[in-house]
Amino acid sequence: MKRATLFSFTLLVISSVIFWILNDDLHMRERDNNEKFSKEVNIDKNEQTEFTWSYEYLNVQEIHDTMQVFGEGISIAILDTGIDTTHKDLHVKGGVNIISDQQSYDDDNGHGTHLAGIIAAQPNGQGIKGIAPKADIYSVKVLKNDQTGSYEGIAKGIDWAIDNEIDIVLMSFGGSKDHPVLRKAIKKAYSKNITLIASTGNNALSNNSITYPAKYKEVIAVGALAENGQRWVGSNxxxxxxxxxxxxxxxSTYNDGDYIVSSGTSLASAHVAGGLSLLLNSNPKLTNKDLKEILKQSALDKTSEGDPIFNLKELLTFGKTYTNM
Known part of the structure; x- marks a missing residue:
């Protein structure tokens, strides 16, 4: 399996697209060719639980115990606000700050750190444990602390993943329009056998449509389930x-060594990123096309609306010996 090698270079970010959080809704406004986006998360700092229900729902501990796969050797680039490099539950392999080459790729918002914990929090007897604790996570900072970024910056983040031979790219943000710069980067990464994952959006109650980049055919588009196994109300x-x-x-993990409970399609896509790293760990010959097909075929159940439900145990069982004839 590919291993990431870091490259340093200077980047210029042109602010033509803006990303931001406003509760769990995606708000879009056209002005001076600017489009506003949201990262797909709804934070509730007051609600805390000892364990995340999704861990049991996906049979993560059973899979670790019986299949002995932990994501070892698989690299995941989290394109987001950065990752808290000092959090005791996280080991960040490396990364890059696309926003400013003069600053670190540490997280000054919390969203990227939240995703990182779902994927790869360490089994240290404290806090939480990730789905793929031995995966190599990389912080690709494409969003500022006020959640602003650009299509060009995101494309450069994807290019960094290509240059560093990253296996999986996670993109938990979305917008309404197809942009040529983003589309070109997506197609290039896919041609290099990088698995691309994106959240579908959280504005189902106001403007229910799959957002970009999840809308691209090369990308694995992930919606969110509620605790009852049905579609979470905000999921597009x-x-x-x-x-x-x-x-x-x-x-999951949060800035300053903290933990929070939140809801959104970002978190759903992080679960899939962790699960696919386990699959690549068990069957390194699989292509990005294979992974998407296995995801579909291993989803034995559907929501009441007919959407396939992620089944991690079946994914690994079916995918371990999968061959694309």
Missing amino acids: TGEEITVMAPGQKIK
């Missing part, structure tokens, strides 16, 4: 959905 729906994964009331 559409024919582009690949799979639905846990996304409601998920406890």
Whole structure:
């Protein structure tokens, strides 16, 4: 399996697209060719739980115990606000700050750190434990602390993942329009056998449509499940959905060594990123096309609306010996 090698270079970010959080809704406004986006998360700092229900729902501990796969040797680039490099539950392999080459790729918002814990929090007897604790996570900071970024910056983050031979790229943000710069980067990464994962969006109650980059055919589009195994109320729906994964009331790491519980399609896509790293660990010959197909075929159950439900145990069982004839 590929291993990431870091490169340093100077980047210029042109602010033509803006990303930001406003509760769990995606708000879009056209002005001076600017489009506003949201990262797909709804934070509730007051609600805390000892364990995340999704861990049991996906049979993560059973899989670790019986299949002995932990994501070892698999690299995951989290394109987001950065990752808290000092959090005791996280080991960040490396990364890059696309926003400013003069600053670190540490997280000054918390969203990227929240995703990192779901994927790869360390089994240290404290806090939480990630789905793939031995995966190599990389912080690709494409969003500022006020959640602003650009299509060009995101494309450069994807290019960094290509240059560093990253296996999986996680993108938990979305917008309404297809942009040529983003589309070109997505297609290039896919041609290099990088698995691309994105959240579908959280504005189902106001403007229910799958957002970009999840809408691209090269990308695995992930919606969010509620604790009852049905679609979380805010999760966008559409024919582009690949799979639905846990996304409601998920406890994970946060800045300053903290933990929070939050809901959103970002968290759902992080579960899938962790699960696919386990699969690549068990069957390194699989391509990005294979992974998407296995996700679909291993989803034995569907929501009441007909969307496939992520089944980690079946994914690994079916995918371990999968061959694309």
